[in-house]
Amino acid sequence: MTAESRHSSPPVIRFADVTLGYDTRVILRDLNLEVYKGEVVALIGGSGSGKTTLLRAATGQIRAQKGAVTVFDHDVNRMTPQQLGAVRRRMGVLFQQGALFTDLSVFGNVAFPLRELSKDSEAVILDKVLDKLDQVGLKRAAHLSVSEISGGMARRVALARAIVLEPEIILFDEPFAGLDPISLGMTARLIRSLTDKLGCATVLITHDLEESFLIADQVYMVGDGSLVVSGTPDEVRQSDNSLARQFLKGASSGPVVFEYPPQMILIAGSAVIARVSNDRQFYYRAGITYYATHPYAGHLLPVFS
Numbered sequence: 001m002t003a004e005s006r007h008s009s010p011p012v013i014r015f016a017d018v019t020l021g022y023d024t025r026v027i028l029r030d031l032n033l034e035v036y037k038g039e040v041v042a043l044i045g046g047s048g049s050g051k052t053t054l055l056r057a058a059t060g061q062i063r064a065q066k067g068a069v070t071v072f073d074h075d076v077n078r079m080t081p082q083q084l085g086a087v088r089r090r091m092g093v094l095f096q097q098g099a100l101f102t103d104l105s106v107f108g109n110v111a112f113p114l115r116e117l118s119k120d121s122e123a124v125i126l127d128k129v130l131d132k133l134d135q136v137g138l139k140r141a142a143h144l145s146v147s148e149i150s151g152g153m154a155r156r157v158a159l160a161r162a163i164v165l166e167p168e169i170i171l172f173d174e175p176f177a178g179l180d181p182i183s184l185g186m187t188a189r190l191i192r193s194l195t196d197k198l199g200c201a202t203v204l205i206t207h208d209l210e211e212s213f214l215i216a217d218q219v220y221m222v223g224d225g226s227l228v229v230s231g232t233p234d235e236v237r238q239s240d241n242s243l244a245r246q247f248l249k250g251a252s253s254g255p256v257v258f259e260y261p262p263q264m265i266l267i268a269g270s271a272v273i274a275r276v277s278n279d280r281q282f283y284y285r286a287g288i289t290y291y292a293t294h295p296y297a298g299h300l301l302p303v304f305s
């Protein structure tokens with residue numbers, strides 16, 4: 001079934017032939033992706049394959065090197081800062097480093113977006129915050145300070161904060177990271193039910209294939225600098241693409257390379273002292289014995305001293 005036949009309204013997020021990267025370095029090329037209202041889309045792929053980069057492009061944190069990223073029918077690359085701000089207010093975002101405010105309580109953290117961005121009275125805020133905390137199983141922890149909660153609880157508080165404004169698009173970067181199996185299953189079901197209840201579009205980056213395949217309508221896998229496969233969880237499971245097959249089986253041998261590309265690093269002893277990106281070098285710290293990648297030749301030159 002094509003996307004068009006599945007949906008009557010246009011996608012809320014569309015990537016059309018998009019190439020993404022940093023400076024002159026390309027991370028993902030010729031990407032086509034669509035996310036519709038009411039849909040949970042799981043974005044999977046190996047570490048460093050560009051999943052977070054893709055979310056950054058959807059929020060306008062980075063601009064496409066090529067192609068168009070459209071959100072709510074507006075080209076992100078052409079928006080003024082004011083338009084971008086307005087679009088972002090319709091999005092809930094939970095990034096990996098979605099740090100909580102340590103000087104606020106659990107309640108204060110979840111209430112923060114409402115106090116900043118809505119005109120709700122404190123009584124309404126109380127109701128909304130307790131409702132969202134209840135949904136993530138933390139209503140009784142509302143009074144605790146951030147230093148009194150565990151890492152997994154902090155993720156759930158951040159989740160409650162991301163959804164408290166009931167956004168039209170929710171972007172999650174690894175919402176299941178650091179959760180125990182019970183919280184993980186609960187969070188996955190929560191994401192599904194919130195999407196259904198709010199009628200929003202949800203994109204989640206995840207390494208948890210089992211839970212995400214249970215709740216996702218569409219799965220996109222990126223790897224090797226581009227989109228590897230997309231479709232329903234069943235279609236992706238049945239894909240005969242070798243990258244996808246290796247990734248889904250979690251096999252260590254195959255086209256997916258576990259190591260960071262060797263031509264990108266300069267190592268001294270065990271410390272990375274430089275990352276080489278095209279002709280740019282970012283120096284970290286010096287060492288004595290080193291292996292080197294030639295910054296311009298782009299291949300590994302072992303050097304021993």
Ligand SMILES: Nc1ncnc2c1ncn2[C@@H]1O[C@H](COP(=O)(O)OP(=O)(O)OP(=O)(O)O)[C@@H](O)[C@H]1O
Nearest residue numbers: 022023027045046047048049050051052053054205
């Ligand atoms: N701000 C940046 N500047 C330059 N390069 C970056 C930047 N952020 C990420 N990268 C590089 O882009 C590539 C993709 O990174 P990204 O964070 O998008 O991967 P990911 O798929 O989300 O990885 P993970 O699953 O490990 O979180 C990596 O090689 C990373 O080093």
